[in-house]
Amino acid sequence: xxxxxxxxxxxxxxxxxxxxxxxxxxxxxxxxxxxxxxxxxxxxxxxxxxxxxxxxxxxxxxxxxxxxxxxxxxxxxxxxxxxxxxxxxxxxxxxxxxxxxxxxxxxxxxxxxxxxxxxxxxxxxxxxxxxxxxxxxxxxxxxxxxxxxxxxxxxxxxxxxxxxxxxxxxxxxxxxxxxxxxxxxxxxxxxxxxxxxxxxxxxxxxxxxxxxxxxxxxxxxxxxxxxxxxxxxxxxxxxxxxxxxxxxxxxxxxxxxxxxxxxxxxxxxxxxxxxxxxxxxxxxxxxxxxxxxxxxxxxxxxxxxxxxxxxxxxxxxxxxxxxxxxxxxxxxxxxxxxxxxxxxxxxxxxxxxxxxxxxxxxxxxxxxxxxxx
Amino acid sequence: xxxxxxxxxxxxxxxxxxxxxxxxxxxxxxxxxxxxxxxxxxxxxxxxxxxxxxxxxxxxxxxxxxxxxxxxxxxxxxxxxxxxxxxxxxxxxxxxxxxxxxxxxxxxxxxxxxxxxxxxxxxxxxxxxxxxxxxxxxxxxxxxxxxxxxxxxxxxxxxxxxxxxxxxxxxxxxxxxxxxxxxxxxxxxxxxxxxxxxxxxxxxxxxxxxxxxxxxxxxxxxxxxxxxxxxxxxxxxxxxxxxxxxxxxxxxxxxxxxxxxxxxxxxxxxxxxxxxxxxxxxxxxxxxxxxxxxxxxxxxxxxxxxxxxxxxxxxxxxxxxxxxxxxxxxxxxxxxxxxxxxxxxxxxxxxxxxxxxxxxxxxxxxxxxxxxx
Numbered sequence: 001x002x003x004x005x006x007x008x009x010x011x012x013x014x015x016x017x018x019x020x021x022x023x024x025x026x027x028x029x030x031x032x033x034x035x036x037x038x039x040x041x042x043x044x045x046x047x048x049x050x051x052x053x054x055x056x057x058x059x060x061x062x063x064x065x066x067x068x069x070x071x072x073x074x075x076x077x078x079x080x081x082x083x084x085x086x087x088x089x090x091x092x093x094x095x096x097x098x099x100x101x102x103x104x105x106x107x108x109x110x111x112x113x114x115x116x117x118x119x120x121x122x123x124x125x126x127x128x129x130x131x132x133x134x135x136x137x138x139x140x141x142x143x144x145x146x147x148x149x150x151x152x153x154x155x156x157x158x159x160x161x162x163x164x165x166x167x168x169x170x171x172x173x174x175x176x177x178x179x180x181x182x183x184x185x186x187x188x189x190x191x192x193x194x195x196x197x198x199x200x201x202x203x204x205x206x207x208x209x210x211x212x213x214x215x216x217x218x219x220x221x222x223x224x225x226x227x228x229x230x231x232x233x234x235x236x237x238x239x240x241x242x243x244x245x246x247x248x249x250x251x252x253x254x255x256x257x258x259x260x261x262x263x264x265x266x267x268x269x270x271x272x273x274x275x276x277x278x279x280x281x282x283x284x285x286x287x288x289x290x291x292x293x294x295x296x297x298x299x300x301x302x303x304x305x306x307x308x309x310x311x312x313x314x315x316x317x318x319x320x321x322x323x324x325x326x327x328x329x330x331x332x333x334x335x336x337x338x339x340x341x342x343x344x345x346x347x348x349x350x351x352x353x354x355x356x357x358x359x360x361x362x363x364x365x366x367x368x369x370x371x372x373x
Numbered sequence: 374x375x376x377x378x379x380x381x382x383x384x385x386x387x388x389x390x391x392x393x394x395x396x397x398x399x400x401x402x403x404x405x406x407x408x409x410x411x412x413x414x415x416x417x418x419x420x421x422x423x424x425x426x427x428x429x430x431x432x433x434x435x436x437x438x439x440x441x442x443x444x445x446x447x448x449x450x451x452x453x454x455x456x457x458x459x460x461x462x463x464x465x466x467x468x469x470x471x472x473x474x475x476x477x478x479x480x481x482x483x484x485x486x487x488x489x490x491x492x493x494x495x496x497x498x499x500x501x502x503x504x505x506x507x508x509x510x511x512x513x514x515x516x517x518x519x520x521x522x523x524x525x526x527x528x529x530x531x532x533x534x535x536x537x538x539x540x541x542x543x544x545x546x547x548x549x550x551x552x553x554x555x556x557x558x559x560x561x562x563x564x565x566x567x568x569x570x571x572x573x574x575x576x577x578x579x580x581x582x583x584x585x586x587x588x589x590x591x592x593x594x595x596x597x598x599x600x601x602x603x604x605x606x607x608x609x610x611x612x613x614x615x616x617x618x619x620x621x622x623x624x625x626x627x628x629x630x631x632x633x634x635x636x637x638x639x640x641x642x643x644x645x646x647x648x649x650x651x652x653x654x655x656x657x658x659x660x661x662x663x664x665x666x667x668x669x670x671x672x673x674x675x676x677x678x679x680x681x682x683x684x685x686x687x688x689x690x691x692x693x694x695x696x697x698x699x700x701x702x703x704x705x706x707x708x709x710x711x712x713x714x715x716x717x718x719x720x721x722x723x724x725x726x727x728x729x730x731x732x733x734x735x736x737x738x739x740x741x742x743x744x745x746x
Contacts, residue, residue, distance in 0.1 A: 065745035072743030233745060252638055257630035262746070264633070265625055268669030269740060272677070281666065282659070289662025293654065296641030304645070367642060370445030372438035372606060373635070 001036075006051050009169055012043050028110060031325060033098050037109035046171075048109040052098050058105060059171045061094060061137050061164070064222060067235045068269045071203040074223065077233055082202050083176045083226045084209060086192040087234055088161055089219040090141030090148050095119045095160075096168065097128035104140075110333065113325035114315055115140055121318065122160050127186055137164040137173065139191065146313040146326075146353055152217045157316050162190040163222070175228030196226060206235060207274065214239040238284060241266045242291035250295035251309070253360040264288065300364055309361040310354045318348045330355075374409075379424050382542055385416050401483060404698060406471050410482035419544075421482040425471050431478060432544045434467060434510050434537070437595060440608045441642045444576040447596065450606055455575050456549045456599045457582060459565040460607055461534055462592040463514030463521050468492045468533075469541065470501035477513075483706065486698035487688055488513055494691065495533050500559055510537040510546065512564065519686040519699075519726060525590045530689055535563040536595070548601030569599060579608065580647060587612040611657060614639045615664035623668035624682070626733040637661065673737055682734040683727045691721045703728075 007017040017025070026037045038049040038060065046060030067073035074082060093104045093115050102123065104115035118140060128134065142158040143151045153159065162183045165174040174182075176193065183190035197205045202223070210220050214237030224232040241263045248255040248263075267288055271281055299309055317323045323342055330337050336356040342349035367373070380390040390398070399410045411422040411433065421433030440446030447455060466477045466488050475496065477488035491513060501507065515531040516524045526532065535556045538547040547555075549566065556563035570578045575596070583593055587610030597605040614636045621628040621636075640661055644654055672682055690696045696715055703710050709729040715722035740746070 067743075068740040068746050069743060072741060073745055074743075076743030077745070249637070249641070252634070252641070257634055260634050260637070261625070261630055264622070264665050265669065267666055268622070268625070268673055271666060271670050272673040281670065282663070285662035285666045286655070286659045287662070288666055289658035289660070290655070292637050293640055293644060293658045293661055296638065297644050297654065300641055300645040367441040368445060370440075370442060370447075370449030372446055372450070373441050373639075 001051070001053050001055060006036075006055055006057070009055075009057055010043075010045055010049075010051075012045075016043065030328075031111050031113055031116075033101075033103075035109070035111075039108065048094075048105070048107050050105055050109040054099060056098060057169045058094055058096055058135055059166065060109065061092060061107070061166075061173075062231060064232050064234045066266075067223070067233045068266065069273050070206060070235055071273065073233060073235075074199055074202050074206075078199050078202075078223070078225055078230055080199060081196050081226055082199055083196045083224045084194045084202070084206055085163065085176070085222045085224060086194060086213065086218065087220045087222045087236065088139040088141050088153070088163075088191055089150050089240070090139045090145050091115070093119070093138060093140055093160075094166075095123065095136040095138070096134065097132055102128060106333075108333075110329065113322050113329055114146065114317065117317060117319070117322045118158055119160065123188060124186055127188075133168045135166040135168060136162055137166060138162040144313075144315050146315050146330075146355075149313050159189060162188055173228065176224050176226050191222075194221065210235060210237050213237050217243070236266065238267060238270060238287065241270075242287050245288070246291040246295045249292050250299050251311070251357045251360045252296055252299070253363040254357050299360065300368070303361070303364040304368060309357050309364060311357060312352065312354055314350060314352045316345065316348055316350050317342070320349060323349060323351045374424070374426050374428060379409075379428055379430070382428075382430055383416075383418055383422075383424075385418075389416065403701075404484050404486055404489075406474075406476075408482070408484070412481065421467075421478070421480050423478055423482045427472060429471060429541045431467055431469055431508055431541055432539065433482065434465060434480070434539075434546075435604060437605050437607045439639075440596070440606045441639065442646050443579060443608055444646065446606060446608075447572055447575050447579075451572050451575075451596070451598055451603055453572060454569050454599055455572055456569045456597045457567045457575070457579055458536065458549070458595045458597060459567060459586065459591065460593045460595045460609065461512040461514050461526070461536075461564055462523050462613070463512045463518045464488070466492070466511060466513055466533075467539070468496065468509040468511070469507065470505055475501060479706075481706075483702065486695050486702055487519065487690065490690060490692070490695045491531055492533065496561060497559060500561075506541045508539040508541060509535055510539060511535040517686075517688050519688050519703075519728075522686050532562060535561055546601065549597050549599050564595075567594065583608060583610050586610050590616070609639065611640060611643060611660065614643075615660050618661070619664040619668045622665050623672050624684070624730045624733045625669055625672070626736040627730050672733065673741070676734070676737040677741060682730050682737060684730060685725065685727055687723060687725045689718065689721055689723050690715075693722060696722060696724045 004014045007014040024040050024042050026039050028035050028037055034053045036051040038045055038047055041047040046062055048060030050058045092107050095104045102120050103111045104119040106112050139161050140158055141150055141153045142155040143149050144157040165179050165182055180190050180193055194209050219240045220236030222232050222234050245263050248259050271284055303309060320342055327339050338354040340352040342351045377387045380387040397413050397415050399412050401408050401410055407426045409424040411418055411420055414420045419433030419435055423431045465480050468477045475493050476484045477492040479485050512534050513531055514523060514526045515528040516522050517530040538552050538555055553563050553566055567582055592613045593609030595605050595607050618636050621632050644657055676682055693715060700712050711727040713725040715724045
């Protein structure tokens, strides 16, 4: 890798790039191709940005900021018309072809062997033959998403939904219309475009959409400038805020503290903005309280009954190699998981995975035994 | 101050004491007498420990650990009989006489000018004439407690409840019986002793007590070994857990993150241990959810109506000097507060104080204006 040329492309000096090494920029030599990963955002370079050994850069997908008061945020942030897309609940990947091989990068800039196999299976080969510079940004969702398993989407396994396009060595993205046209042209799924609205009508429309999505257990929306002139904003349903809390309180000792608070605060702003009646507010409070209390109660009772606190997920792979590599990938991501023996299934294998939630498991056991806090 | 002799009394070397300076041990020269404060626990010395210029040491009151599962914690922690005292909701002070002057120390080891005036007013002078080495450990409670104003106790202003005794230069405390006898002998209030129970019966008894206290809006209990052979444990009512949350969510951006989570987790364990029915659990979930949602809604709506988010408290002082000094004390404790002009009242002054909650105030304003998160 020619560090000088890479630094120049990144818009920083070679010395700066060298200084960032270890603290911010990490080397990853597996799976191939080797790459440098920006673990944190720095010098205008998004976290998750990757530089491959051949010098090609795939920039991190920009973090989407959240509207807390939908109306004022849309008013302040956009001009004219906004496009509203469904925000899907899975894991974010960037898919591209490097030296002729399709790879799927996680948010953090790792190559995920499982997502890569899924991408290779789902995406027509000619996409990257025709567009070797293209980066497909999208969400992997479904019950066999081992990070965020969800059964609310029309797939029994895992599917990929495109939500933006970018190019190698390029920070900007191509935006709503080009993305949907591309998906249509190539027969791949894209996140649903739920409408375009004048910004004065948008908050009420989005409220109705988000309420409907919430009733279906779906996450919420991403609001975009159709001409890609302003950064997108996200906004989520109460059901998703509460569902997040419910997963977090099930594994209460394994989640970051701000995860809990941020979701609760969203509920307060939504309740005020939507001018809820006392009854509606009471229903929201009950939903919020139950999403906190009930999963904790369930975890404590399971532990009382001698169960181990763990999360069971499953993946389906074509090759046993992918399963082995994914096991290693989870471990390097700091997750402890037990992989069952792969079960042959159709033309591949089903692999059941038990993700260990050690901190909650041990803490609950200790507290049940009379440990103090 | 003879550092060598102080270090010897503290059980550490003079070099260690000198090394702790600045990072752990801070100097406080106001109000008089001057002192050294242990800001963190270290080398077996409790946080809040104070060394006065005359070399006398007042040790920090040991942190009381919390039972999460009451039954197993009592079983594991105590042997034989336990004494159950009410845990009061105010601020913890240690009161002693130094060079002939009564001073009240906060948990952190500051002399609080207001608590000191209250202590001087409430405590008979002869206590410290007879026992110049004594340290009274107790809780200041009432509606004119500017840290934790509460109207649930039988006082219109502020009162002091003794809960333990200690001596200067001595880490240990004298325990339940000596404390209550002392309070009785000297006509001062002590925290209510609610019973002594064999430890096998204690959890059920304590549950009934805590439920009753909860219905009265009171905090909970401290469980003590009557012979002072084991450290005490605390256990609180659901109403207090929820009330804490409700204060914290009213000022959601000004509280430490773990404050929120720890209170929610207590609710989970209590619900499991008390084997609640679905209806009881639903009522707890609603109480929990409302304690989170409603104060946030109130804060956001007040800000929407143009109010400043602030907390109004009041104190009553004999001398204007105390009010001025308390203003300075709050400031050095990192609190921003506006003191109204003192209003003459009986033989003293009523001072209304507006404690600013800047972070929540500014954050709420920004979010209402469409700022993203």
